[in-house]
Amino acid sequence: MSTSNASLLSDQQAIDRIFAHIDNGTTDLGDTVWQEPTENYQSQARFEAEIALLKRLPVPYCPSAALPQKGSYIARSAAGTPLVVVRGLDGEVRAFINACRHRGMQVAKGSGCSRAFVCPYHAWTYNLEGNLKSIPGPEGFPGIDPDDHGLVEVSAREKGGIVYVMQEGQISPDMLENCLDYFAPGQEYFEQGEMTDDANWKLLTETLLEGYHIKSLHKETFYPYGLDNVNLVETFGANSRITFPFRRIEKLRDIEPSQRRIDGTVTSVYHLFPNASIAVLSKHTSLAIIEPISPTKAKWVFYRVINRQTEEHKISLEEAQRDAQFVNESGQDEDREAARAIQESVPSQANDHFTFGHFEKAIVNFHQHLAVHLAENSD
Ligand code: FES
Ligand SMILES: [Fe+2]
Structure with a gap:
C-alpha cells in the first residue's frame, strides 16, 4: 500500500498515535456534528439523484x-x-x-x-x-x-x-488524484462474492466507517480481539481511512520503534467515495462496492486479494480464505443486520434525521461530500 500521494500517517506515526490514544483513553475526533435527514434513506428522488451521481464519477x-x-x-x-x-x-x-x-x-x-x-x-x-x-x-x-x-x-x-x-x-x-496505490503488482486475486440487503446503500456504508460500535454491537465477535472506540480517522478529499487496532498491537510496545510492522495489528478501512471501500485485513484485502438497487435495497460485491507477501512473510490461499471467512461469519453479519433494522425504522418517522457525532468523522465527511456533489448537479 503506498500512501505517498495522500497526507496519511506513516505506519510508524499511526502506531504512535494508537498508543497515545490507548494511554490517554482518547480517540480521533471530528470537528462537526452532522444531521442527515432520514428521508434521504427512503426517497425515490434522492435515490435517482445518487444513481445519476454514481454514473458521473469514476x-x-x-x-x-x-x-x-x-x-x-x-x-x-x-x-x-x-x-x-x-x-x-x-x-x-x-x-x-x-x-x-x-x-x-x-x-x-x-x-x-x-x-x-x-x-x-x-x-x-x-x-x-x-x-x-x-x-x-x-x-x-x-x-x-x-x-x-x-x-x-x-x-x-x-x-x-x-x-x-x-x-x-x-x-x-x-x-x-486522490486514488492511492491500493494493490501492488503481483498481489493475487482469489475470490469474488455477492450479497443483497434490504437497506439503503448509505446505511450499509456507514457500518464500515466508525469503531464507536465495536463493544456494543460486536461484543462476542470483534470486541474480544479489537479495541472499542480507539480509532484513527483520516480524511483525504471525499475519501477516508479508518484504522481499527487489534488488542495484539500491544506486543509492538516491546519492539524497537523502527522495527515495528503495523500489518496484522490493525484493520484499515479505506472509504473510496461514494460507494466503495477497501479493507486491509490480516491476510487479505477486500474491495467492496455497495451497489444501490432501490432506496431500500443494496447489493454488496466483493473482490478479495491476498495481501502482499515477502520471503519472510508468506500467505497461503487457505490462510487468506480463512481470514475472509472469519470476517464474513462474524461481525459483518451484525453490521448488516443493524443496517436492515435501521431501514425498517426509517418510515416510522421516529427520527426526522440521524445524528453523526465526533466519533463518526468519516461518515460526516461522506455525507458532506455527497451533499455537495448532489447540490452541484441540481443547479
Ligand atoms: S444477437 Fe444479440 S440480441 Fe440478437
Ligand atoms: Fe461493525
Whole structure:
C-alpha cells in the first residue's frame, strides 16, 4: 500500500498515535456534528439523484488483478447499468454497456476469459474492443453498418491496482488524484462474492466507517480481539481511512520503534467515495462496492486479494480464505443486520434525521461530500 500521494500517517506515526490514544483513553475526533435527514434513506428522488451521481464519477469496479489475462472479463451491473469490463489483446482495460446491438441481450455473464463476446440470443459476435465482427445470416439485415453497431463503450482506467469505471464522460488523470496505490503488482486475486440487503446503500456504508460500535454491537465477535472506540480517522478529499487496532498491537510496545510492522495489528478501512471501500485485513484485502438497487435495497460485491507477501512473510490461499471467512461469519453479519433494522425504522418517522457525532468523522465527511456533489448537479 503506498500512501505517498495522500497526507496519511506513516505506519510508524499511526502506531504512535494508537498508543497515545490507548494511554490517554482518547480517540480521533471530528470537528462537526452532522444531521442527515432520514428521508434521504427512503426517497425515490434522492435515490435517482445518487444513481445519476454514481454514473458521473469514476467508481471502483474491480481490482486489476481480477482481470489477469488478455480476454479476462467481469460482467455485472454498476449504478443500475449492466456492464462488461475486459482486458483487451493490447493489455488495456475497456468497459462496455453489456447490451447486444441487435435486441439488447447481455453478451457476457459472470466472469471468465474469452477472445470474443458471442451474444447468446442470435450469436452476433463482438471482439474485445467491442467491434461487431459477425452477424449470422447477414442477408437478413441489409441496411446494418457493423461500424455503427459496436458495443457502447464507457470510460475505464486503471490506477494503483484498481479498475475505475465512469459511465458518463471520460475519466481524466486528475479525477484519480486522490486514488492511492491500493494493490501492488503481483498481489493475487482469489475470490469474488455477492450479497443483497434490504437497506439503503448509505446505511450499509456507514457500518464500515466508525469503531464507536465495536463493544456494543460486536461484543462476542470483534470486541474480544479489537479495541472499542480507539480509532484513527483520516480524511483525504471525499475519501477516508479508518484504522481499527487489534488488542495484539500491544506486543509492538516491546519492539524497537523502527522495527515495528503495523500489518496484522490493525484493520484499515479505506472509504473510496461514494460507494466503495477497501479493507486491509490480516491476510487479505477486500474491495467492496455497495451497489444501490432501490432506496431500500443494496447489493454488496466483493473482490478479495491476498495481501502482499515477502520471503519472510508468506500467505497461503487457505490462510487468506480463512481470514475472509472469519470476517464474513462474524461481525459483518451484525453490521448488516443493524443496517436492515435501521431501514425498517426509517418510515416510522421516529427520527426526522440521524445524528453523526465526533466519533463518526468519516461518515460526516461522506455525507458532506455527497451533499455537495448532489447540490452541484441540481443547479
Ligand atoms: S440480441 Fe444479440 S444477437 Fe440478437
Ligand atoms: Fe461493525
